[in-house]
Amino acid sequence: MTENYYEEEIFQNLNQPNDDFTNKEFEQCSFENCDFSVSDFSYTSFSQCSFTNCNLSMAKLNDTSLKGVEFKNCKLSGLNFSDCNDFIFEVSFSECILDFTIFTKVSMKKTNITGCHIHEANFIETNLEMAVFDNCDFLNTTFERANLGRCDFATSYNYIINPNNNFIKRARFSIDGLPGLLASYDIVVD
Numbered sequence: 001m002t003e004n005y006y007e008e009e010i011f012q013n014l015n016q017p018n019d020d021f022t023n024k025e026f027e028q029c030s031f032e033n034c035d036f037s038v039s040d041f042s043y044t045s046f047s048q049c050s051f052t053n054c055n056l057s058m059a060k061l062n063d064t065s066l067k068g069v070e071f072k073n074c075k076l077s078g079l080n081f082s083d084c085n086d087f088i089f090e091v092s093f094s095e096c097i098l099d100f101t102i103f104t105k106v107s108m109k110k111t112n113i114t115g116c117h118i119h120e121a122n123f124i125e126t127n128l129e130m131a132v133f134d135n136c137d138f139l140n141t142t143f144e145r146a147n148l149g150r151c152d153f154a155t156s157y158n159y160i161i162n163p164n165n166n167f168i169k170r171a172r173f174s175i176d177g178l179p180g181l182l183a184s185y186d187i188v189v190d
Contacts (some may be wrong), residue, residue, distance in 0.1 A: 017055075037075075065092050081106050151178060162186070 009028045013091045014034040021036070025045045042062035050070040057077040065085045073095045073173045081089075084105040092112045099119040107127040116133040132152045138159035143166050151171045153159060159177065161168065162184040173181060 065089075070094070071096050076101060 004023060004180075005025045005027075006029050008029065009026075010030045010032065011015045011034060012032045013106050014031070014036070015038040015175045017035050017039060019036070021044055022040055022042045023044065025047075026049050028045045029046075029049045030171055031049070031051045031054050033052070036059055037055045037057045038058040038059060039056070040062075041062050041064045043064070045065040046067065046069050047065070048068040050072065050076050052072045053074065054122075055075040056079065057075050059079060061080060061083045063083070064083050065087070067088045067090050069091050069155075071091065071093045074093075075097045076093075077097055077099045078101065079087075079098075080102040081091075084106070086105075086107065089107060090111075091108070093114070093116050094112075095115045097117045098113075098121055099117060101118070101121045103126045104122055104124045105126065108131055109127055109129045111128065111131045113131065113133070116136045118134075118136055118141055119139045120158065121138070123146045124142065124144045125146065127141075128151050129147050130150045132146075133156045134152070136156040139157060141159065143159070143161045146166045148166050148171045149167045153161075154172045154174045155179075156181075157177065159180045160183045161181055162185065163181055
């Protein structure tokens, strides 16, 4: 990719780990079956783009813009979304691996996250108001001082959320999720 601007293009089967994709702009582009692991997307803008069956694990996202970006069946382990440009940060995730990701101080209001594996991730001071987590596995994920108001965790599992350390007003949880809400009180629920 030698150009700096791409519009309505489809990129398939690119195998370019460790590559430099800095200072590029992608609008309404699709990326399918691509390996961008450990690549550098710093100062790059993605607007209304989709990634399907891609590996972006450990990619650099310094001041990267993600506006209306969909990730489907992607491996996104170790990404630091806190490094992204926070102006109009808008993403959705479906059937993705988001292990060891960082979302510290990211605004993700109304974000849809479906069927994702989110182990040992970090949501510190994250605004997740009205986000929907449908059938997500949150094993060992940290929620601290996060805005979880009106979030939907009803079908998700393995989360531990301290109600005293997060804003959870009007959030939805299933009865099976109660142990994750009570874990900080060191009580046993049978």
